[in-house]
Amino acid sequence: MKYWLVKSEPSVFSWERFVKEKKAVWDGVRNYAARLHLRGMKKGDPVLFYHSNEGLAVVGIAEVAREAYQDPTTKEDWSAVDLIPSKALNNPVPLTEMKKVKELQNIYLIRQGRLSVMPLEKKEFELIVKMGS
DNA sequence: GCCAACGTTGGC
DNA sequence: GCCAACGTTGGC
Numbered sequence: 001m002k003y004w005l006v007k008s009e010p011s012v013f014s015w016e017r018f019v020k021e022k023k024a025v026w027d028g029v030r031n032y033a034a035r036l037h038l039r040g041m042k043k044g045d046p047v048l049f050y051h052s053n054e055g056l057a058v059v060g061i062a063e064v065a066r067e068a069y070q071d072p073t074t075k076e077d078w079s080a081v082d083l084i085p086s087k088a089l090n091n092p093v094p095l096t097e098m099k100k101v102k103e104l105q106n107i108y109l110i111r112q113g114r115l116s117v118m119p120l121e122k123k124e125f126e127l128i129v130k131m132g133s
Numbered sequence: 134g135c136c137a138a139c140g141t142t143g144g145c
Numbered sequence: 146g147c148c149a150a151c152g153t154t155g156g157c
Contacts, residue, residue: 009155031140053155095156114139114154 003125004041005048005058005109006083007116015049015059019085024062026117027071027080034117038079039068047083048120048128050109057092058128060085089132103127 006026008014018024029035041047047062066082073080098104104127105111108118120128 007155033140056156112139113137113156116154 002040002042002045003047003120003122004037004045004064005050005107005118005120006062007050007052007109009053010051010055011053015051015085015088018049018060018062018083019088022084023065024083025072025080026083027073027078029071029078029080029117031116033115035079037117037119038081040119041067041081043067046086046125048125049085051092055092056096057094058089058098058132059092060088061129062086089129091132093128093132097131098128101127101131 008018010016013024026038029038041064043064043066045064047064048058049060049062050058062083063086064081065084068079068081071078071080095109098107099110104124107120107124108115112118
């Protein structure tokens with residue numbers, strides 16, 4: 001089992017809407033590194049859901065419901081996955097808090113700001129969930 | 134709204 | 146294949 005984090009701008013697709021709709025088609029990714037990560041996702045893998053631009057916090061946990069398939073929004077070679085919400089964090093974990101934690105200095109979210117789909121180590125995932133519970 | 138970081142494009 | 150120019154993301 002692998003652990004992941006995806007970003008979404010709440011003004012485009014928020015956690016609240018995700019919960020209401022009970023599913024998200026994660027399409028539209030046009031970045032090779034992110035595509036590689038999408039293709040590495042397996043059904044059942046846990047995924048942290050991060051609000052970028054506004055909020056700037058990990059707000060919930062999702063799960064991979066369908067592994068990578070042809071992105072329906074293009075004929076080109078890009079991938080999409082389906083996600084379903086698992087549970088909201090009791091306390092969203094702000095980026096500023098994660099930046100203070102030594103164990104999280106190497107996560108892509110902090111190191112490489114622009115990546116929208118990224119892997120996490122199990123330890124990192126569990127630590128963020130703990131910070132949010 | 135600004136701008137740094139970084140990915141992509143295209144001329145050579 | 147290099148690298149300058151350009152576009153986009155996303156924190157501040």
